[in-house]
Amino acid sequence: MKHTISVLVENHPGVLNKVAGLFARRGFNIDSLAVGTTEDPQLSRMTIVVHGDDQVLEQIQKQLYKLINVIKVFDLPPDKSVDRELVLVKVAVNAKNRAEITELVDIFRGKIADVGETAMTIELAGDSSKVEGAIKLLEKFGIKEMVRTGKIALLRGSDTK
């Protein structure tokens, strides 16, 4: 089972190393990890997508809390949160399929970020299912390169944590 957890940490050098090291040595599987600053310049927020059952999730949260630089950890259940990911995909193009690809990008409300002679870089943003769906459809044209930010998420509504 996949879980998305939000981790508020002190914005210090070395903190990312401590969090990443914890996951590695305890054998917790990270699907993606995104870090950035928050509304408070002292804090960073990590959004981590992990794999595991409820017991593993509980251990991950408890172990994270043992790190002094970690201020808050919480689970973001899919029905109670909004999530986004940004992806850049470089797809092989030719005269024949250019139109078809452009149409597809439109359907997914993506953008064409850059155009080259034999390839096009497409920018896609959205929740996991949208992004995954678009990537799947683009595969048949030949994906030459891809980069993903990893998921970021917040609670829905007016709630904050």
Next chain:
Amino acid sequence: MEYTGAKALVESLKKEGVKVIFGYPGGTTIPLYDVLYDDKDIKHILTRHEQGAAHAADGYARASGKVGVCCATSGPGATNLITGIATAHMDSIPLVAITGQVGTALLGRDSFQEADVTGITAPITKHNYLIKTAEEIPQVVKEAFYIASTGRPGPVVIDICKDAQMKKAEYKHPEKFEHPGYKPTYSGHPKQINAAAKLISNAKKPVLYVGGGVIISGANKEVFELAEKCNIPVTTTLMGKGAFPETNNLSLGMLGMHGTAYANFTVTDCDLLIAVGARFDDRVTGHIERFAPDAKIIHIDIDPAEIGKNVRVDIPIVGDVKNVLKSLIEKVKPKAKNEAWLAQVAEWKKKYPLSYKKTKIIKPQYVVEMLDELTKGKAIIATEVGQNQMWAAQFFKYTKPRTFISSGGLGTMGYGLPAAIGAQIAKPEAVVIDIAGDGSIQMNIQELTTAVNNKLPIIIAVLNNSFLGMVRQWQEVLLNKRYSATNLCNNPDFVKVAEAFGAIGLRAKKPEDVKKVIQQALKSKDRPVLIDFVCEKEENVFPFVPAGQAINEMLID
């Protein structure tokens, strides 16, 4: 007041009540040592290896309950501390390790004697700091001691760049420390405590499983009260030795791989397991699914991450065990005696006592028994690792906390001698004995110099079996005596070694010598004594639960 960083460091250490530092100097700690040179309040003990300094600080902490402090220079000095820091981490020992670091301008350039100390120690510390400015020092020292000694204690590393030690800054002592990411839970949830009290009051076959957390929390009195009030037998882990008097009727001694048969049977058969400050380590549980299979489990621990880590728990209680037990004792009903259960336990005790066969050759178990007898059970026992450690645990009866000092979690050979040094410095009046193996003692033998120089009358009882005995035992039992790399028949003459270091060297070759040499050793008041007990070579530690088996499936002899 303007101080250099090094001076601010020493002043901050004094504010934390530090009286002694175990360390070894080098290029990046020269500024610190220069301040220590004139200082009258802090005593610096020069060990002969940084590993010795870390273990000595750890032994000091275990014997006294205070934070131990060690220090080393950058690079190899710091990496030599690693085993000691990891040892303290596994056993939740409050330790502050100060390391010098290259100057800030040299950081990250593979400079001479540079090592990424905060990176290397991240997995083996409770927290660590890299200090690049003199201004940060007082605040960081305050935090480090607070973090090391509160909640679940552990080691904290402070890595200080050389220029931060030399630059001047305004010194201000921070009175308070609060951190949004560090708030240990001290009192248990009342609902959980009520539920636990109910289970305890209704249990027919309860047992207390007591770990090192009880010693750290100082909850031995509360364990005693709960056990007595409800007539609950008590087993301890290796780390829990001393948390409950082993001379008491309710004591089952230690459980687990080399635990007593009766403790293992009792735990396997119980209907309620009350785990207090213990962490269900694999050496305790054996085959985890078959550990206390019919029992409900109450788990009391200050570290929420320990709960549910290895076993499912019916009633978790997060809090300081002393606090939790106090509330629990008020709530439980006194037992009108669990007669049937206690009778069963007594029968196991009678049928399967700890035992060994006496012969004309010295049995290591006998040496430990004699140490107990001749010190009237009042010594502080440090141990090395291996068979010596298990016999020290089995055949000496511990009655008081902080009297058994042993590397439990990491199992560090070479721990005992430096730890004994730390313990003796913390408790100058106590009789301190390192129960050692002939392999382990050679791992930090250089610390004999430290003991001699500081006039410490530590007794080092080498249970000399000319083998890496514990590994040999596994090879005997599991690999048909294929003694690969475990024969130590070319050991040095330990008596001469001791004498060369300026210690007293004694030897016992026959069982009838044992008492005599111990009595002689106990007379030394200002010099360490090493006793070479020439023991049975292939004696085994029993009971023995081969790894992965259930704990009631032991080899008993």
